[in-house]
Amino acid sequence: MSTTVPTTHDEWLTAYGLTPERDATFTTLSGEAVRPLYTAADLPDEERIGLPGQYPYTRGVYPSMYRGRLWTMRQFAGFGTAEETNARFRYLLDHGQTGLSTAFDMPSLMGHDSDSPLSLGEVGREGVAIDTVDDMETLFSGIDLGQVSVSMTINAPAAIMLAFYVVAAERQGVSPDRLNGTIQADILKEYIAQKEWCFPIDDAMRLLGDMIEYSTHEMPRFNSVSISGYHIREAGSTAAQELAFTLKNGLTYVEQAVARGLDADTFAPRLSFFFNAQIDFFEEIAKYRAARRIWARELRDTFGAKDPKSWLMRFHTQTAGVSLTAQQPLNNIVRTAIEALAGVLGGTQSLHTNSYDEALALPTEDAVRIALRTQQIIAHETGVTNTIDPLGGSYAVEAMTDAIEAQAYAYFAKIDALGGMVQAVKLNYPQREIADASYELQTEIDAGRRVVVGVNRYTEGDDGQLPISKVDPTLEGKQIERVRAIKAARDPARVEACLAVLRETAADPARNLMAPLLDAARAQVSEGEIVHALQDVWGSFTESPVF
Amino acid sequence: MPTVQKKIRVVVAKPGLDGHDRGAKIIARALRDAGMEVIYTGLHQTPEQIVATVIQEDADAVGLSILSGAHMTLVPRIVELLSDQGIEDVVVTVGGTIPSDDIPELKALGVAEVFTPGAPTQAIIDFIRGAVHRQ
Numbered sequence A: 001m002s003t004t005v006p007t008t009h010d011e012w013l014t015a016y017g018l019t020p021e022r023d024a025t026f027t028t029l030s031g032e033a034v035r036p037l038y039t040a041a042d043l044p045d046e047e048r049i050g051l052p053g054q055y056p057y058t059r060g061v062y063p064s065m066y067r068g069r070l071w072t073m074r075q076f077a078g079f080g081t082a083e084e085t086n087a088r089f090r091y092l093l094d095h096g097q098t099g100l101s102t103a104f105d106m107p108s109l110m111g112h113d114s115d116s117p118l119s120l121g122e123v124g125r126e127g128v129a130i131d132t133v134d135d136m137e138t139l140f141s142g143i144d145l146g147q148v149s150v151s152m153t154i155n156a157p158a159a160i161m162l163a164f165y166v167v168a169a170e171r172q173g174v175s176p177d178r179l180n181g182t183i184q185a186d187i188l189k190e191y192i193a194q195k196e197w198c199f200p201i202d203d204a205m206r207l208l209g210d211m212i213e214y215s216t217h218e219m220p221r222f223n224s225v226s227i228s229g230y231h232i233r234e235a236g237s238t239a240a241q242e243l244a245f246t247l248k249n250g251l252t253y254v255e256q257a258v259a260r261g262l263d264a265d266t267f268a269p270r271l272s273f274f275f276n277a278q279i280d281f282f283e284e285i286a287k288y289r290a291a292r293r294i295w296a297r298e299l300r301d302t303f304g305a306k307d308p309k310s311w312l313m314r315f316h317t318q319t320a321g322v323s324l325t326a327q328q329p330l331n332n333i334v335r336t337a338i339e340a341l342a343g344v345l346g347g348t349q350s351l352h353t354n355s356y357d358e359a360l361a362l363p364t365e366d367a368v369r370i371a372l373r374t375q376q377i378i379a380h381e382t383g384v385t386n387t388i389d390p391l392g393g394s395y396a397v398e399a400m401t402d403a404i405e406a407q408a409y410a411y412f413a414k415i416d417a418l419g420g421m422v423q424a425v426k427l428n429y430p431q432r433e434i435a436d437a438s439y440e441l442q443t444e445i446d447a448g449r450r451v452v453v454g455v456n457r458y459t460e461g462d463d464g465q466l467p468i469s470k471v472d473p474t475l476e477g478k479q480i481e482r483v484r485a486i487k488a489a490r491d492p493a494r495v496e497a498c499l500a501v502l503r504e505t506a507a508d509p510a511r512n513l514m515a516p517l518l519d520a521a522r523a524q525v526s527e528g529e530i531v532h533a534l535q536d537v538w539g540s541f542t543e544s545p546v547f
Numbered sequence B: 001m002p003t004v005q006k007k008i009r010v011v012v013a014k015p016g017l018d019g020h021d022r023g024a025k026i027i028a029r030a031l032r033d034a035g036m037e038v039i040y041t042g043l044h045q046t047p048e049q050i051v052a053t054v055i056q057e058d059a060d061a062v063g064l065s066i067l068s069g070a071h072m073t074l075v076p077r078i079v080e081l082l083s084d085q086g087i088e089d090v091v092v093t094v095g096g097t098i099p100s101d102d103i104p105e106l107k108a109l110g111v112a113e114v115f116t117p118g119a120p121t122q123a124i125i126d127f128i129r130g131a132v133h134r135q
Helices: A009-017 A082-094 A106-110 A133-139 A158-172 A187-196 A199-218 A230-234 A239-257 A264-269 A281-302 A332-345 A367-380 A395-417 A421-426 A429-446 A472-487 A492-506 A514-522 A527-538 B022-033 B045-055 B070-084 B102-109 B121-134
Strands: A101-105 A147-152 A178-183 A223-230 A273-277 A315-320 A350-352 B010-012 B037-040 B062-067 B091-096 B113-115
Touching: A009 B010, A082 A101, A082 A133, A082 A178, A133 A158, A133 A472, A133 A527, A158 A178, A158 A514, A178 A223, A178 A230, A178 A367, A178 B010, A187 A223, A187 A230, A187 A239, A187 A429, A199 A239, A199 A264, A199 A421, A199 A527, A223 A230, A223 A239, A223 B121, A230 A239, A230 A273, A230 B091, A239 A264, A239 A273, A239 A281, A239 A395, A239 A421, A239 A429, A239 B022, A264 A273, A273 A332, A281 A315, A281 A332, A281 A395, A315 A332, A332 A350, A332 A367, A395 A429, A421 A429, A429 B102, A429 B121, A492 A514, A492 A527, B010 B022, B010 B045, B022 B091, B022 B121, B037 B102, B045 B062, B045 B070, B062 B121, B070 B091, B070 B102, B091 B102, B091 B121, B102 B113, B113 B121
Parallel strands: A101 A147, A147 A178, A223 A273, A273 A315, A315 A350, B010 B037, B010 B062, B062 B091, B091 B113
Antiparallel strands: none
């Protein structure tokens, strides 16, 4: 018997065929077929790969990447009242963190005050409760807003929270032009995936436009939108859907701002992105690389942006909450590490790593520390930061980057055919695509065709016995008292006057709502009162769910 | 002659303010594919709205999906409202991020079963079918 050594691709293929493939599905988590081997024939033209810090930025947005500066390790925090979260923020700053990331509670995300019956049981539970500018002031008490960078994860009422933030800074003597940070404000993905809304889509888009216009003129250091695929992926989308819907949302915001007469170069450098890091390692890396290339091309060629800063797709990454399992929860540490590594090899600018107990509850301090240590181990021990984009030029990764880019453009074409993203969302198109993808994946898991360790293979039975963190239930009552006390002590005539101006301005699309929002914030009008005044004019939103 | 069994009617509901509807929609579709009549309430429902839907739809079962951590406030309220309306024969199940410590307490309130992340959809289908037929 002689062993032949394959020297050509055809010979290799013959040799490959001699061993039967094991019983498995060779597809990505998103269901894309993966070939057994990629070769030099799969590499794109050199200019599609390029160099770091050079158009089309496939290899990274900066010339030096992690040799110059590591990514920002930005863990998301917020719970209870502004007082508790303020103490946590000061602790983080004392321990060397330079940026803050604010999680709001569900009532704040939905525009309900803490004393609304709709907020029952949810006040301060999944984030901090902010009802008025006084809460915002307490949240940053003792923290110089002219020095720190603050990220705020809020969308439907983003313009209201931004007004609270600007007025809280004003009380510290810090003017808006000195404020540094990011507000998520990505309203389209709320209707697509995260589902925390206040207003009908068109009015919500107008409110966002007002906010972008204001921040472009008054807040040159503030990122006014963080265009987020994270929640789209968590809702069950594929990687290609996350990429396509997120970028299309971003392009839609650019289109609107340009239509309002803004020059793309005046605001595009302040747009940033937020992506998920799922467990399918190479698929994720390909997604980030393709995203940079698409954004650079669209901003340069479609919108005519001249400033290279407008072409840069800078992004934050969070590991996939949806990949965490309640069963054998310590396995989640491993999943998170691999996902985080994909974010790093994909060139992320900042990273949040999930804690292993988050399929069960909000994380304990121990779990959060391990999550942060995971990033530090990647940064300082693994050596992956020593060279830029180490996977650049990989036959497989470059081929996957090209493939997912093509899928994104195919989605763009379908969305354009429906009349653009706003129209597509109204028609439930992305929602339906995501629901189908998520059901498909669950069917595969249920049938055992896709293995989830500890869930449908290598199970042990007794799971989930972990110490978990509990939010103090008395905090809800404390916050309700606080907002009631503020409401009782205000000048009611001034509040009514502010609300009247808000209604009047909301009814005239030619006017910008930011000035009346700032006045309302100064008069301690609450978030819920402002939302209701705007809903008096615009109405609210009810979804027709597709499943 | 085979007896024609009435289709099981299930309300899948999202109480509270969280927008995590991936699980609820997968379950709704799986129950529908398993031959049940499924009424999905959509998001952000109050306990009162959910109970009204259960009554209006003459449901055999209601599945509550909660991922906000507010389950120990919302579930007791829904169970209480059902009981105020004299509804004793509707199977109540809960799904979502429910810590194991809270499960016995929910069951003591009358919740038939609690499903946490990773629960196979077939197990949920089988449970609801069995529990409704036992009623």
